[in-house]
Amino acid sequence: MSLDSKIPxxxxxxxxxxxxxxxxxxxxANKRNIDIIVVGTGLAGGSAAATxxxxxYNVKAFCFQDSPRRAHSIAAQGGINAxxxxxxxxxxxxxxxxxxxxxxxxxxxxxxxxxxAEVSANIIDQCVAQGxxxxxxxxGLLDNRSFGGxxxxxxxxxxxxxxxxxxxxxxxxxxxxxxxxxxxxxxRHEMLDLVIVNGKARGxxxxxxxxxxxERHSAHAVVIASGGYGNVFFLSTNAMGSNAxxxxxxxxxxxxxANPCYTQIHPTCIPVSGDHQSKLTLMSESLRNDGRIWVPxxxxxxxxxxxxxxxxxxxxxxxxxxYLERRYPSFGNLVPxxxxxxxxxxxxxxxxxVNKTGEAVYLDFAAAIxxxxxxxxRIKHLDENDMKLVKKLGTEVVANKYGNLFQMYEKIVDENPxxxxxxxxxxxxxxxxxxxxxxNLMTTIPGxxxxxxxxxxxxxxxxxxxxxxxxxLADGYFVLPYTIGDYLAPxxxxxxxxxxxxxxxxxxxxxxxQLNKFINNNGTHSVDHFHKKLGKIMWDKVGMARNAKGxxxxxxxxxxxxxxxxxxxxxxxxxxxxxxxxxxxxxVADFLELGELFAKDAxxxxxxxxxHFREEYQTPEGEAQRDDENFAYVAAWEYKGKPSEAVLxxxxxxxxxxxxxxxxxx
Amino acid sequence: MKLTLKxxxxxxxxxxxxxVEYPIDNxxxxxxxxxxLDVLNEGLINKGDDPVAFDHDCxxxxxxxxxxxxxxxxxxxxxxxxxxxxxxxxxxxxxTIFIEPxxxxxxxxIKDLVVDRSSFDRIQHAGGFISVNTSGNTIDANTIPIxxxxxxxSFDAATCIGCGACVATCKNSSAMxxxxxxxxxxxxxxxGKVEAADRVLNMxxxxxxxxxxxxxxxxxxxxxxxxxxxxxxxxxxxxxxLVASIK
Numbered sequence: 086m087s088l089d090s091k092i093p094x095x096x097x098x099x100x101x102x103x104x105x106x107x108x109x110x111x112x113x114a115n116k117r118n119i120d121i122i123v124v125g126t127g128l129a130g131g132s133a134a135a136t137x138x139x140x141x142y143n144v145k146a147f148c149f150q151d152s153p154r155r156a157h158s159i160a161a162q163g164g165i166n167a168x169x170x171x172x173x174x175x176x177x178x179x180x181x182x183x184x185x186x187x188x189x190x191x192x193x194x195x196x197x198x199x200x201x202a203e204v205s206a207n208i209i210d211q212c213v214a215q216g217x218x219x220x221x222x223x224x225g226l227l228d229n230r231s232f233g234g235x236x237x238x239x240x241x242x243x244x245x246x247x248x249x250x251x252x253x254x255x256x257x258x259x260x261x262x263x264x265x266x267x268x269x270x271x272x273r274h275e276m277l278d279l280v281i282v283n284g285k286a287r288g289x290x291x292x293x294x295x296x297x298x299x300e301r302h303s304a305h306a307v308v309i310a311s312g313g314y315g316n317v318f319f320l321s322t323n324a325m326g327s328n329a330x331x332x333x334x335x336x337x338x339x340x341x342x343a344n345p346c347y348t349q350i351h352p353t354c355i356p357v358s359g360d361h362q363s364k365l366t367l368m369s370e371s372l373r374n375d376g377r378i379w380v381p382x383x384x385x386x387x388x389x390x391x392x393x394x395x396x397x398x399x400x401x402x403x404x405x406x407x408y409l410e411r412r413y414p415s416f417g418n419l420v421p422x423x424x425x426x427x428x429x430x431x432x433x434x435x436x437x438x439v440n441k442t443g444e445a446v447y448l449d450f451a452a453a454i455x456x457x458x459x460x461x462x463r464i465k466h467l468d469e470n471d472m473k474l475v476k477k478l479g480t481e482v483v484a485n486k487y488g489n490l491f492q493m494y495e496k497i498v499d500e501n502p503x504x505x506x507x508x509x510x511x512x513x514x515x516x517x518x519x520x521x522x523x524x525n526l527m528t529t530i531p532g533x534x535x536x537x538x539x540x541x542x543x544x545x546x547x548x549x550x551x552x553x554x555x556x557x558l559a560d561g562y563f564v565l566p567y568t569i570g571d572y573l574a575p576x577x578x579x580x581x582x583x584x585x586x587x588x589x590x591x592x593x594x595x596x597x598x599q600l601n602k603f604i605n606n607n608g609t610h611s612v613d614h615f616h617k618k619l620g621k622i623m624w625d626k627v628g629m630a631r632n633a634k635g636x637x638x639x640x641x642x643x644x645x646x647x648x649x650x651x652x653x654x655x656x657x658x659x660x661x662x663x664x665x666x667x668x669x670x671x672x673v674a675d676f677l678e679l680g681e682l683f684a685k686d687a688x689x690x691x692x693x694x695x696x697h698f699r700e701e702y703q704t705p706e707g708e709a710q711r712d713d714e715n716f717a718y719v720a721a722w723e724y725k726g727k728p729s730e731a732v733l734x735x736x737x738x739x740x741x742x743x744x745x746x747x748x749x750x751x
Numbered sequence: 752m753k754l755t756l757k758x759x760x761x762x763x764x765x766x767x768x769x770x771v772e773y774p775i776d777n778x779x780x781x782x783x784x785x786x787x788l789d790v791l792n793e794g795l796i797n798k799g800d801d802p803v804a805f806d807h808d809c810x811x812x813x814x815x816x817x818x819x820x821x822x823x824x825x826x827x828x829x830x831x832x833x834x835x836x837x838x839x840x841x842x843x844x845x846x847t848i849f850i851e852p853x854x855x856x857x858x859x860x861i862k863d864l865v866v867d868r869s870s871f872d873r874i875q876h877a878g879g880f881i882s883v884n885t886s887g888n889t890i891d892a893n894t895i896p897i898x899x900x901x902x903x904x905s906f907d908a909a910t911c912i913g914c915g916a917c918v919a920t921c922k923n924s925s926a927m928x929x930x931x932x933x934x935x936x937x938x939x940x941x942x943g944k945v946e947a948a949d950r951v952l953n954m955x956x957x958x959x960x961x962x963x964x965x966x967x968x969x970x971x972x973x974x975x976x977x978x979x980x981x982x983x984x985x986x987x988x989x990x991x992x993l994v995a996s997i998k
Contacts, residue, residue, distance in 0.1 A: 136885045151806065152872050154913055155814040171893060207887040214889040216881045216942050218906035225896025243906055249813055250909060257880035264876040272869065295861055324808040359779060361786045364810045493812065496829070496836045497783075562885050611796045613789070657801055662763065663862040665804055666796065 088341070088721060088736045091523040092196040097742050098178075101200045104524075105567055109574035116141030118580070119573055120304040122289055124276045124331045126153030126259070128252055128554055129537025130310030132561030135258035138267035140566060145302055146259070147271045147291060149326055149668070154256045157312060157324040158557060161248025162369035162490065164230060164240035165554040167205040172229050176237040178202045185552060186743045188234045188421050189517070189545020190695035190711065192347070194719070195742055196524060197542045204563040205555050209241055211562060217254040219243050232550035233370055234421035234750070240551045245369050245490045251554055255561070274300070275668065276331045277596045279307060279338045279533060282588045286335075286533035290589070290596045294668060297661035299597055301589045303582035306532045306569055309335055310561070313516035313538040315348065317676045317683065318628075319620025321513035322354060322367040328672040329679050332520050332539045340528035341721035341734060343541035344518035345679065346687035349548055349696050350629050351514035352425035355497055356445040365512040366497060368448070368490055370550040373418045375453035375483065376507070378425070380437040380446050382406045387437045397439070397447055397506050408432055416750040423547045423696045423709070424750060426511035430629050431707065433510070440508050449506035454479035511629060515553060517544040517696065518686075521721040521736075525568035526560060529721075534569060536560035541719065546695025600660050603670045608653035612669040615650045619643065619673070619680055627684045632700040636688040640681055644729065647677040681728035689733065692716045704747075713745050752778040752839065755847040756791065758803055761860050764867075768860065770849070780840035784827060785810060785817065787839055804863040810835040812977065815912030818919070819864055820851040825916035825975045833914060833977045853919035857926070857962045868915050870961040871929060877957035878950040879933045881942055895941055905939040908932045910978045917972035917980075923964030928972040930958050931988035932980050938991055948995035955992055 093100045111119065119142050123134040126148040134146040148156060168181040181202040186193055209227070213219065219241050220228040229238040243250040262268040273294040280288040280303070288303035314329035315321035336342045353368045381387045382404050389395040408428055410417045420428075429446050432438070439445050458479025462469040469475060480503050484491065491502050498508070520528050520535040522542055527534050537557040544552060583589075622642050626635035650673070658664040693702040693709035694716070702710040719736040753776040761768025775791050782790070785807050792802035808816040817834040821827035827837045842848065850864065858866040883889065909932070917928035934951050937943025943950075966985055973982045 132885065139884055139886075150808060150814070150816060151868060152913065154872075155808055155816050157809060157814070160809050160811055160813050169892075204887070209892045210889050211885060211887045213892040213895065214881070214883045214942060215885075216905075216937050216940050218902055218909050218936065218940070219892075220906075221897055221899050221902045223899050225898055225902075226893050243909075246813070246910060249912075250906070253909065257875070258885050260872070260875045261880040261882060263872075264878075270872075272872070295867075322811075324814060325810055326808050358781045361779060361782045361790060363783070363786050363789055366811045492831065493836070496812075496832055496838065499781075499838070499840060563887055609797075611793055613793065655796060657796055657799070663804060663865065666802060 088521070088734050089523065090194065090736055091525060092194070093524065097195060097199045100196055101203055108567060108571035111570050111574050111577060113141050115577040117143065119143065119576065120145065120582070121306050121308060121569070122302060122304040123147070123308045123310060124289065125156065125310035125312060125539070127156035127158035127310060127312055127537060128255055128557030129561045130308070131156065131252065131255035131259050132558050133308055133310060133536060133565050134268055135255060135262055136562050136566045137569070138262035144262070144268045145271065145304060146268050147274045147276055149273065149275045149294060151272055153259055153270065153272070154253060156252060157327050158252045158554070159249045160324065161554055162245045162367065163371040164232065164242035164247045164551040165208065165251060166232070166239050166551045167209045167241060167555065168202055168239060169206050169209060171227060172238045174237045176239050180237065181205060181239065183743055184235050185543070185549060186545065187748060188547055188549035190547050190709065190748055191545065191713070191717070191740065191743070191745050192344070192694055192738065193543055193545030194738065195740060200564065201543050201556060201559050204559045207563060208555060208558045212251060212254050215254045215257060217243070217250050219250070230371055230374055231419065233373060233419045233425070234549045242371065245371070245487060248554060251558065255558070277334065277671065278592045279335045279530070280588050280592045281338055281530065282582070282586055285531045287582045288584065288589060290592045295663055297659070297664065299593055301584035301593055303584045303589070305573055305576050305579060305582065306534065308534045308536060308565065308569070309520065309539050310536045311539050313519065314676070314679055315513045315516055317619065317680045318513040318623045319616050320357065320362060320365050320624070322351060322365050325364060328675070330672050330675045332535070333675040333679055335520060335528060335530060335533055337724050339530045339724070340533060340535070341521040341723050342519070342682065343521035343719050343721045344686065345683040345722070346690060346697050347517035347546045347695060348513060349422055349515040349517060350426045350511040352422055352429055352511050353448060353509045354512035355494065356440055356508055356510040357442065366493065367512070367514060368494060368507065368509060370422065372448060372487060372490065375486070376418065376448040376450050377407055377452055378409050378418055378446055378448055379405045379407045380432045380439060384436050387439060390439050391441060391443060406437070413750045420750045421547060421549060426629060427698060429511055445508040445510045447506035448509045450483055450502065451506070454483055454503070457482035515548055517541065517546060517548055521719065525571065526565055527568070527572065532572065534565060536565055546697055600667065600671070603654065603656040603667060604658070604660050606654055606656060608655040610653055610655060612654060612656065612666055612673050615646065615654060616669070616673045616676070618646055619677060622646070623680055623683070627687055630698050630700050631687050633688060636684050639684040640688070640729070643677065643681040643684065647681070650674070650677055678728050682722055682731055685728060685731065686720055686722065690716060690720065752780065752842065752844040754778055754842065754845070757847060757849045758864070759851045760803070760863055763862055764859055778839050780838070782839045783810070783835060784821070784837040784839065785835050804865050806865050807835055812836040813912060815914035818853045818866060818914055820853055820919055822849050825853065825919045826977055831977060831979060833912070853915050855918045855924035855963070857924065858915060858918065870963070871913050871915065871926070873961060874926070874930055874954055874957045875933065878953035881937060882946060897940060901939045905936050908935040908939070908980065908984050911980050912978055914977065916975050916977060918963065920971045920975040921964065922969065922971070923967060925966045926958050926963040927966040927985045927988065928976065928980055930954050931984035934988045934991060935984040938987060947991060948998055951988060951991040952995050
């Protein structure tokens, strides 16, 4: 089977408009005879469900949480990009497109990224109309901040809770449709398989997590919006329940999985504190607007700090190494995430790390507090040499911008970041890879769509900050509602899909069998035991820096661990009751397969690009060394029974509008 | 640290529950409260017992899923945090800790410490939105300037995470803080004023239908709210409701 990305012809800036002018439409009277399943209610799933219902389709939405409002988009902090150019600093649709393609290290599909940039401005209009309280200036207009990898201020935000506010906006749009009966909401439900009838996605098998009942749900199309697979590392900034099961089940039913090795390790997270750790907490990238990242210049000072003999505030300016400002003078602390993460790892590996584990660097706000404090003193006609006053005024400004983040840090670490620099270290955050989709956001299974983080399409090998929220809402509000109509137009006479079809019976039986197997396994170790082991293999050998030897070992170790898991996992409780261990077992089973494909993909990609860093392929300065001649393609894997036998399909990436160069932020 | 946990165990919604005692040691002060429960559960699973069911997801204080009533306080003894952000350094070696679900008539127990808060969703279905289509065919965002003071207060109300601590804390099991936060968010914005009257009437009616109690202004909800949602919102909702009722 060859991959057809279905990119429309014509100049890049006309493709989307032209496409919309020529697609098939479904008339309103017919829409009410068509059912659509949406799995996941984050920014992509929530906005898609609301919009499709508003258009007149019957939507059945599913989430594993107790309310759609709790999807993990809620935790996104920093902001959402849009090419509004409200600041008049030279932004444009083309610049957002260009920055995103470059930021993704030239491994994204041009046409998709351009469409994203085109609809970005509309997202802000939509959200404001919905009552999303984005940050404003005193004149009453919207405020912006800047984010990594760009030279303009195009990021809209709501303090450190932008994801929460945007998700609650999509949730409110869903609530309106639930109230009107156009969305049937299934909370505390998990999709456990896709049902294909005559080659088309026609439904899902889901488990009611409260009663344990296995349910069949049919539809004319199925939309997967289940997020990313960062939890394959066990420790990540994802929620505890975030999982890849929906995406992986469709992969096993024929949807190709693209670029699994493209994973974002976010540079500013709170470091690991001990073995009991269950998750890692992100500190928004927006902090890098004002925080300066450093480690001690000398190994002796780093050692003294680790042993508690010195404090960071004891070190003078001359004794500090602001390594991002040193290495990347033009972008400084605002280099993209992949670069900032690797630079932190490089310093810590060289022995300059600053916490007990040696895996942490400082994010320091002292300079920002002083700068803002002096500004305020000047504005208020006070003495700008009174350092106590300056500190007080500056602290107020910083608290106003980042208060909730500082509070979160203090609660976790038990240190006051206004007084002493924060300690941060990179952690797994976002997965650029995901199910392969064409321009219509349809997977290789007809009628099965994938949107938001669960697809691979827009971020290439590295996602820029504040682009995930943009993509999720673009897919759900403005892209899928058109493309799915084009697919459904010939389906208007199909009528209701029966859940008594043999395909539903078979899929249900398979799910039931797998669940029963876990319940009756009577092994000796908990699910978490295996999940932690998987996470360790992934972090050590498939993490921030990879090499062929480590990846080969990882593939074997994961396969062996998977075998041990099926033999020895212990799942208490019953099938027909609320059973959180059983939920976890099903998710970890999928991670144990995905992790292997992930390593296989990383091993095959003999280059470094974005979040994928192969130690063998780097420039003399230690930057990622791409190989455009041999690897400018999307790696889409076809499932063939087990991950080791997955077959590679290549979608060549053609760049007509952006010139491929060595990405530089110097 | 060595602790004694007294945890509410209830097999399902129909059976009656009881407090069961569990000793636990080797608790590190750096652990979060939920990580301490993870350790307890790991031990229970290894012994062949049923682990304690509790709701949790983001573990960074924003999703609103975690919901424990710890030593008589929603989200435990610390202020301005959810249970997942509560750390064991708030407790002392040798402490006995009571852990119960959020209790209210409108929050029936599903299992152990897990409750059903779908009543909150139904209140939102009744009016927690602005009736604008999601087509994107709306006016440019900057054509509606909004006074920063109002925008900030609207944002403060909108930071409610819908956890239900206010209900669990209130002696009347009132949901007024939760409902008023959403009413206020929209009432403070020009976009929300168009249907403000219908919104407040519909949401309050649904709140009453779900069996939540009334507000008697004790202010306990505000104290226990992990996001510091202000009582002012309840005052604003009462005013909005009164005006809407006599229209």
